[in-house]
Amino acid sequence: MTEIPVEHGLLFAAALFCIGLVGVLVRRNLVFMLMSLELMLNATAFVFVLGGALHGNADGQVMFVMILTLAAAEVAVGLALVVHLYHRHRSLDADRLDVMKG
Amino acid sequence: MGAWLAWIPLLPLLSSLTLLLLGRRLDERGAALFGVGSVALAALLSLVAILLFVVSDGTAWGGQALSWFSALGLEVGFSLYFDGLTAVMVGVITGVGLLIHLYSVAYMSGDDGFARFFAYLNLFVAMMLILVLAGDFLLLYLGWEGVGLCSFLLIGFWYRVPENGYAARKAFVVTRVGDVALALGLLILVQQFGTLLIQDSVGQAQLLWADSDWPFWVALLLLGGAVGKSAQLPLQTWLPDAMAGPTPVSALIHAATMVTAGVYLIARTQGIFLLAPDVLQLVQLVGGLTLFLAACSALVQQDLKRILAYSTISQIGYMFFALGAGAFSAAVFHLMTHAFFKALLFLAAGQVILSLHHEQDIRRMGGLLRPMPFSALCFAIGCAALAALPFTSGFYSKDAILLQAYAHGGAGIAWWLALAGAGVTALYSLRLFVRLFLGECHTAPTPDNRWPMRWPLALLCLLALFGALIPQPLSDVFVSVPAGEQHVSWAVHLAVLLMPWLGLALGLWLLLRGEDLRRRFAGGILARVWRTGWGFDALYNALLVQPLSLLARLNRRDLLDLPVGFLAWLSRTCHQGLSRLQNGRLRQYVAGIVWGALLVLAVVL
Secondary structure, eight states, rough: OOOOOOHHHHHHHHHHHHEEEEEEEHOOOOHHHHHHHHHHHHHHHHHHHHHHHHTTTTTHHHHHHHHHHHHHHHHHHHHHHHHHHHHHHHHOEEEEEEEEOO | OGGGGGGHHHHHHHHHHHHHTTTTOOOOOHHHHHHHHHHHHHHHHHHHHHHHHTTTTOOOOOEEEEEEEEETTEEEEEEEEEEEHHHHHHHHHHHHHHHHHHHHHHTTTTTTHHHHHHHHHHHHHHHHHHHBBBBBBBHHHHHHHHHHHHHHHHHEEEEESSSHHHHHHHHHHHHHHHHHHHHHHHHHHHHHHHHHHHHHHHHHHHHHHSSSHHHHHHHHHHHHHHHHTTTTSSSSTTTHHGSSSSSSHHHIIIIGGGGGHHHHHHHTTTHHHTOOOOHHHHHHHHHHHHHHHHHHHHHHHOOOHHHHHHHHHHHHHHHHHHHHOOOHHHHHHHHHHHHHHHHHHHHHHHHHHHHHOOHHHHHHOOOOOOHHHHHHHHHHHHHHHHHTTTSHHHHHHHHHHHHHHHHHOOOOOOHHHHHHHHHHHHHHHHHHHHHHSSOOOSSSSOOOOOHHHHHHHHHHHHHHHHHGGGGOOOOSSSOOOOOOOOOOOHHHOOOOOEEEHHHHHHHHHHHHHHHHHHHHHHSSSHEEEEEETTTTTHIIIIIIHHHHHHHHHSSSSSSHHHHHHHHHHHHHHHHHHHHHHHOOOHHHHHHHHHHHHHHHHHOOO
């Protein structure tokens, strides 16, 4: 099994992060925005794992597990908010929800 | 006599405060009870005071009711002074004031500002009483400014009409010019004598100022104050506009009492004026000119109340003329009779105006004799007294002025003006009566015959007819001016007696035969000049108002304001820009974060 160069991993993470970012920017549905956010989180988590593998250290994987739980918690809260917002406004369009500005 | 005299002004003052604080809660009956009741009590008290004064053989009383303040060695108290002059003034103010208050209850009923009206009117009576009861120049000044304030408030009483507010401001500003002069005069007195007690300073002036320039300047400054308050040349322009106020206000403030405050001031400080014969000459000239010019203006006015306003200026001109000629008691005598008949005329005019649904233009009046006989009678008596027809009160006072002035100084320019003015007065009185009550009926009246409005008028009719019989205890007040060597011949008597009749005859001739002449005159340039009050308004407008507003316009963008204004502009612009960023669009926030992060990265790397 050949070693994968670290640049490839980083490029992959960056591509994943940018896909997520573009998703957040261009999608208007809140659910899709949450999903894109997950993508961005996973891209960063992947960099941790990559760093851990590079240095032969377990800390990167510990960090990944923590980000996983964090993402789960975030999605739980986020989805609850989405459900509530849908009840309130009958829409999940982020642009139409700008009435909530402070 | 005693400190209880202070209750005479205090009662209306307290009532005014009550009405101002509780006015919204009181209905009209309650407000009228306070407003009229307090003045009635004050009138009763002043009647007691006058009676006590007469019983005590006219000894003047002076004393301090309360201490006000003391600073830099100057003790100022609420000092009161009561002598014959005060007695006359207090009698006129509370007596005529009470009648006008009673009339106002009917006149103002139904108005939204009923309680406010009586609050202001009571405050005015209180301030006017303070003015005449004051034994101290500062207290006098307090009353002086107080009545100016009330005049301002009441001219602009119907403040929703912009013209009324303008008239009120004009009256306030123009009289303020005179008030500054008065304040300067009082300051000189304090600086010279260290006291503000009127009797003390006047007495000291006579002792110490026998041959100095001070009396000239002080008298001139006092005259400036008097001229402003009494609407004499050159500060007369505010009074015709002051007619914007309710008619009872015009009767009380702008005919009977406040505008005569200037006469009172000069009479009160007679001692200083006698030391300055030049200024006395000036007073006479101002009075003579004013009375003639205003009488001419009254001849061509189209507005009922403006006619009466110009006639008031003219009659006060007579008082000034008398003061200047040394006929002090005649001036005060005319002050009293004028208060009676001019209040009568104004109140009767108010009745006419109310019956014609607030119509004031005499061109649309006429033929009111049949529908409104009572008002016609009041007007007839008032006009007769104004024109000084024999056996009315105005006859005695105007005769006294003209004859005494002749005896003191002979026939100067001012005297001839005053004599001619008597003829013009009769002419415009006749015109007023004829235009209102004779001829064709242009506007159908709905006569208002409520008795509360009528019986003050009836009493004033009696006063206008027989008011001259009221004795005036003035002999101890005024230093008798040495009568001139002029012998008053029978020709002078005859001329003074005949002058009003001459005016009436001219008027009748014009009425019956001179229709052509009347029409040509009314369209002529002279009538136009007279109608605008000899163009004084235009003159002051061009000379003072326009340059000032031009300066204000030029300086609207204040240079000193620029740095401060820039700061305000900066923070406002930043605020607007930042608040536009917070638009609630989640995706734009995200983009903002991304750009920010990129920027930070670019800087760091």
